[in-house]
Amino acid sequence: MNFRYLPMTDQDEKEMLRTIGVTSTEDLFSDIPEEIRLTRELNLKPPYNETKLMTELTHLANTNATTKTHTSFLGAGVYDHYIPSVVDHVISRSEFYTAYTPYQPEISQGELQAIFEFQTMICQLTAMDIANSSMYDGATALAEAMTISTAQTKRKKVLVSKTIHPESLEVMYTYAKGHNIEITEIPEKNGITDLDQVASLLDDSVASVIVQYPNFFGQIEPLAKVNEMINDSKTMLIVSSNPLSLGMLTPPGDLGADFVVGDTQVFGIPAQYGGPHCGYFATKKKWMRKVPGRLVGQTVDEDGKRGFVLTLQAREQHIRREKATSNICSNQALNALASSVAMSALGRKGLKEMAYQNMQKAQFAKRSFQNENIPVRFEEPMFNEFVIQLNQPVTNINKQLLKKGIIGGFDLGVIDKTYENCMLVAVTEMRTKKEIEDFVKGVGEANDNR
Amino acid sequence: MTTDNYPLVFELSKAGRVGYSLPELDVEETDLESIIGSTYLRKEAPSLPEISELQLIRHYTNLSKRNYGVDSGFYPLGSCTMKYNPKMNEDVARLEGLSHIHPYQDVETVQGALAIMYDLQTSLEEITGMHRFTLQTAAGAHGEWTGLMMIRAFHEKNGDYQRTKVIIPDSAHGTNPASAAVAGFDPVTVQTNEQGLVDLDDLRRVVGKDTAALMLTNPNTLGLFEKEIVEIAGIVHDAGGKLYYDGANLNAIMGYTRPGDMGFDVVHLNLHKTFTGPHGGGGPGSGPVGVSEEMEKFLPKPILMKQEDMFVFEHNRPDSIGRVKPYFGNFGINIRAYTYIRTMGAEGLKKASTYAVLNANYLMRRLQATFALPYPQHCKHEFVLSGKKQKKLGVRTLDIAKRLLDYGYHPPTIYFPLNVAEAMMIEPTETETKETLDAFIDALLAINQEAIDQPDLVQEAPYATVVKRMDETLAARKPIVKYAFHS
DSSP states (O other), X not given: OOOTTOOOOHHHHHHHHHHHTOSSGGGGGTTSOGGGBOOSOOOOOOOOOHHHHHXXXXXXXXXXXXXXXXXXXXXXXXXXXXXXXXXXXXXXXXXXXXOOOOOSGGGBHHHHHHHHHHHHHHHHHHTOSEEOSOBSOHHHHHHHHHHHHHHHHTOOEEEEETTSOHHHHHHHHHHHHHHTOEEEEEOEETTEEOHHHHHHHOSTTEEEEEEESSOTTSBOOOHHHHHHXXXXXXXXXXXXXXXXXXXXXXXXXXXXXXXXXXXXXXXXXXXXXXXXOOEEEEEOGGGGGGOOSOOEEEEEBTTSOXXXXXXXXXXXXXXXXXXXXXXXXXXOXXXXXXXXXXXXXXXXXXXXXXXXXXXXXXXXXXXXXXXXXXXXXXXXXXXXXXXXXXSSOHHHHHHHHHHTTEEOOEEGGXXXXXXXXXXXXXXOTTOOHHHHXXXXXXXXXXXXXX | OOOOOOOOGGGGOOTTOOOOOOOOOOSOOOOHHHHHOGGGBOSSOOOOOOOOHHHHHHHHHHHHHTBOOTTTSOOOBTTSOOOOOOHHHHHHHTOHHHHSOOTXXXXXXXXXXXXXHHHHHHHHHHHHTOSEEEOOOOSHHHHHHHHHHHHHHHHHHTTOTTOOEEEEETTSOTHHHHHHHHTTOEEEEEOBOTTSSBOHHXXXXXXXXXXXXXXXXXXXXXXXXXXXXXXXXHHHHHTTOXXXXXXXXXXXXXXXXXXXXXXXSEEEEOXXXXXXXXXXXXXXXXXXXXXXXXXXXXXXXXXXXXXXXXXXXXXXXXXXXXXXXXXXXXXXXXXXXXXXXXXXXXXHHHHHHHHHHHHHHHHHHHHTTTSBOSOOSOOSSOEEEEOHHHHHTTOOHHHHHHHHHHTTOOOOEESOSTTSTTEEEEOOOTTSXXXXXHHHHHHHHHHHHHHHHOHHHHHTOOOSSSSOSBOHHHHHHSOOOSOOOOO
């Protein structure tokens, strides 16, 4: 059988074997010992032609409910946002997506400059000095920041708010194990970090305090207060932040953060079942040489022309090996490009407007629930998510909503019994007033219908 | 000093231009200041560019023209498997039913997606001979760390807390020792022998009661098959250690042999290499991890299961190392790899390996008279040359690489692996034609002749690129890592 990705012809093969000086391709594999040879064909599905395979996969894809076929109020870290058409057109330029990491700057100026622009945009959003070229996602970026805080302070203890994304917390526990880091959880109170607990847990053994802003429940953490409580000059403040919210909210860099991380999925990256998304990592200048992963710097070529290169590579695994600041190699470059394009399209004005719409539409939804006598659990200021208290399991409600073409909010009961019957509702700029009203009505009906 | 700097997107910005069209704000507005309070309301908007849609498209199109991908030309970058990225894969990954699904949707509403994930896992298990796979890991290095954390959990479960060392060949990729360190292990080096293979005597010397694992690629980083792998596995297993397979070089052996059959306990694959997920200019990748039956209980949670006719996630995994990534991995990349596997089947995958190896050997034999070949046996999918003969002429491997840019090629990986002087690591992949290989050979031979006749021509290359050699020292000494706005 012929394969369209394999251009070898019988004649090519014959000529090449002759040049090599062997009679068959089998001779090239003679160094694989008999005892570990696979003596049968791999047991895989037979090769499909393009049309047949596309038909099968399209059918499979069409069996899924999507945020296009349904109206979604599901967020919890992954959001349905406006993706300008330009984004996919740019990242479909194969000079970008079929390239490797830009180790040859002379033929990689496009990618390098795009990353430099991405780094600049992240610095603008977060009000930090430097940002790297991307991380796998927000959760692993947070784990990396935690690791740096312990390495730099030579302390093993970190305080992590229970209001961060529960899966970020899980990922941090796994990373903490590798580095023997001790995580102490700060309880939640009224939907935000319990500040009294912060005060009592803080001492000079703490490497960092880690919070999310806005937090997992959508509430705006009182970052300024947390920062004020950190008296020890070595203890760092690490903030995970939805970068869209920073179109409206005071950036963590202005509120004392040492590290700001998060996920740029909100800018131009579809949910695609949770990945790939794109972590960002920003910090102060003094930690520049501790940053994980790739960093693009501006320089000049031999003629003095401005250009860009991967820089400060002595931090990285391919130079420093086990002494590297992180093991990260592949990152999320193409998705960083997608986010850059989305941020460029939105621009100064659009980013603020989009964040504003999220806040206004979420506020409207929150009021609508209150008007329906469905209690809103936390009363702290919020960005685009909030928690409603229902009188039955969220799964029941969501099943009813699904029949109406609505994907309901996140079931908080799965993370902790104390949140049983609580739904985390996300309202983005994509939702219309009518959709919000139908949703509120649908939840109300399902909730009463015991 | 020239002034024709290519503009940054910020330099195109002019207040008042927009490149977006947001949905309308159709709800009654609230006074946010009264709700949020002034401390938390941003005073000054971030300086993002204000440009029109056409300006944006031209900017990024021009940037793309200043970049080089597999679709632009030959990209024989060793250890990176820069094979063709099928366009169909891109189309499948963009199907609305796969790209616009949320990871927290009820599993009943995403059975189509889960069916693909499950079938991909099963296929990877068959291709590698491993018992069980997780797709949660984001990239190769992430897979390495995850696998090592599982090995650590295995030893700790047995009370073997003294197993703190991970043995790594001196030719290994830098992520291996870095991942070992992130998993809390101390890396120990095992030497490469004169044949370019793991030195068994040295291995016997370094293994012991403190050995947690040996990390190995096979074929190794020199492109050579570790033919004594069964004995290597015996040495490590007899000492109580585990064998970790870095799947970076799987492209050489599909359908010929499997890591599971070689004795490996934990395996990661780079779906963005062997299985055509595009490299994206540095990511996103996908690095699934497969394990033997004995190691299954340590897999990251949750794991995807089939219960009767339903695909579900099982979270109750008491021995799991925990979660290594939110949600379920880089699904979009996994879709591309799956589409590739379904296109190729067993026959196509084996042929891919056959031709990858044939292409590499052909290139190697045609170049060996001109460039020093430190290891003369048949290679697998890649091989390493040394530029030491050319260095005597005053032309370094770096210069050769830069001169290749003028000939329209992406250079090989250079100065890696570290145990070969002036290394050039060449991996043609199976998707290139003989004509392309011949033209590339001609270019390298021509550059060699240039090195003899006029070395300065090579030393000062490139000439045809949009910028010349960059001042990397300046970049590192006075780092500028973001645009300086003039306010």
